[in-house]
Amino acid sequence: MSIDYETLKLIWWIFVGVLLIGFALTDGFDMGIGALLPFLGKNDEERRVIINSIGPTWEGNQVWFVTAAGAIFAAWPIVYAVAFSSFYIALLLTLFALFFRPVGFDYRSKVASPRWRATWDWGLFIGGVVPAVIFGVAFGNLLQGVPFHFDDELRAYYTGSFWGLLNPFALLAGVISLSMLVMHGAVYLQLRTEDVIYARSQKAVKVFGALLIVTFALAGVWVAYGIDGFKVVSMPPLDALPNPLAKTVEIVPGAWMNHYEVYPWTMLIPGLVFVGAFMTILLSHFKAPGLAFITSSAALVGVILTAGASMFPFIMPSSSQPDSSLIVWDASSSHLTLTIMFWATVIFLPLIVLYTSWVYRVLRGKITVQHIRTHEHSAY
Template identity: 65%
Template sequence: MPLDYEVLKFIWWVLVGVLFIGFAVTDGLDMGVGGLLPFLGKNDLERRVIINTVGPHWDGNQVWLITAGGAIFAAWPLVYATAFSGFYFAMLLALFALFFRPVGFDYRSKIANPIWRSAWDWGLFIGGVVPALVFGIAFGNLLQGVPFHLDEFLRPYYTGSFWGLLNPFALLTGVVSVAMLMLHGALWLQLRTADPIATRAKAWVKPLGLTTIATFALAGIWLTFGIDGFKVVSMPALDAVPNPLTKQVVIDSSGWLVNYRDYPLTLLFPVLGFAGLGFAVSMSIQDRPGLGLILSGLGITGIIMTVGAAMFPFIMPSSTNPNNSLIAWDATSSHLTLTVMFWAAVIFIPIILVYTTWTYYKMWRRVTIEEIQAQDTLAY
């Protein structure tokens, strides 16, 4: 029995969220490690230890980002087109920063030259911090509304600028993103390395955790009292053929709080964010980084779900013409496309989960300086 169109639209909103969470928890860990690399590794051998904790995994983890991008392209083509035209330079900045990662991992240790290796260390730092910052800034701008409108042919026109994206609230959400991923990376290094690197990583966990909690709370307060939300007041049937021009949207001071008021269970998401991060720091202090890493992942999940629950059904609200906002009900592909993609996701997402779990299981050990020295030609 085929799934209803309305149900499929909601399923794909959930699935895209799952892909972003998978990316943040797995590849975000790699970016956090990259951001910490120049500070936790005091010499070449220590930095090679740090790199080797993520070297076997980073490219597999990046599958989550590639899959999320492909899912947006296929399930929400108008969102993909509008986002990549409006956030073009920001996306290029993140993409160019990500280029440092594969080249840095593969080429850093090919030449035993301190200047060469130091340059790639900072390249890996850029490849970790800049994308995390850009993704956080993007979410901050989505919450404020993006300056775009659609013409009668559904062609998007972005009327903002790159520098306009760097507004105070968006920069704050960018800090939340960088801090939470670096916290995740610090817990990973505390778990997967031996002293002295593990001890240094542990020392970073508490300040990064407190920074994430404080900025997440500040962003929530700012969003509640200083930023208007969006609210759909009328639209066609939810199973109708998508047309973003046929609904009515208003700007409402309580817009981003409506779902929390109407569905109190959604309050568990911010609670999960705060509790996960807080207990992750506590576990690190108690020298239980494995449990801390799991809790950190739950905290990241809570933060992303907090934003998703607040915005639903909005995907990309328009500050220029609210009626042109793109939402989960009218920015989607056809019923057939969503159906085919749904069954593909049912098959392939479990495969991704299985092989990701298997690779971590097979390579689960502490990486030591002695191991790097003994396997110099094999290590990164």
């Protein structure tokens, strides 16, 4: 079966979104738990309980991040190139922060020294907080536009700076990202722990769930009334060969809200964030962490889909030269590449989901202090 080029471009926009959601739902709670580690664990045994709640699965969860990055490289190579040059320092910081995770998990408990273990606890904290914030900051900058442009030979030039990325709206987006992942991680801890850690996790859900609701609402008002969006005025046919300079783009106040006005049903997407976060707080309070994890997942999905729905068809808008903006229709790989990747994804993505589900089923259950004492030399 042959799929036309225009449809494949749209399908791959959806596929990349699915991979980002998969990353947020799985590796997201790992990062959230890392951010909570120094505060919810009051002694070494409690911190080992927290670490071992995700110890057997964190590595597999991170594969979603690697896969999403690989999909962006293959499906939108020009986006990958421009993003990595524009966000170079930020992405290096993310990479360096992620280094703490494998080393921290594997070596933290090898030495009994309290100072050694405390150092790696804070390393795992950095490995959770820094990537979570930077991912949000990146999306905050995409909504405002990134200062880059192409020359006539499609060589990209980034004219901004690292410090320019740390603007107020982007930092607010970073807080949204951190709060949703910490809320998600706290709910997962309720699923895997008992007693005092369970109770502290319950409090963390309330704090960060409320923070998510407030900051997401503030960001929505800011986008509607304080940030100019982008609009495609003219472009080649949707199935044309990609050429980022063959279209005309204008910066229009309130343009990111257009889809919600034209298609009112899309208001359900940001609504999912508010309902999901509120229900997560409620279900967590009434000791229903299984349902709370579902509603927390729904809130995360809502945040990611809100960004995608607001910006579509833009992937990476350019604030310095709007016509250089990258959109779904002119940033894609060739028809053949997208076709091969489509069939590979259709075959292997369900297998990955099934295997991941099986792993979590096998490793389900509570991690307790007694479990750590019993497995003193084999647990993380």
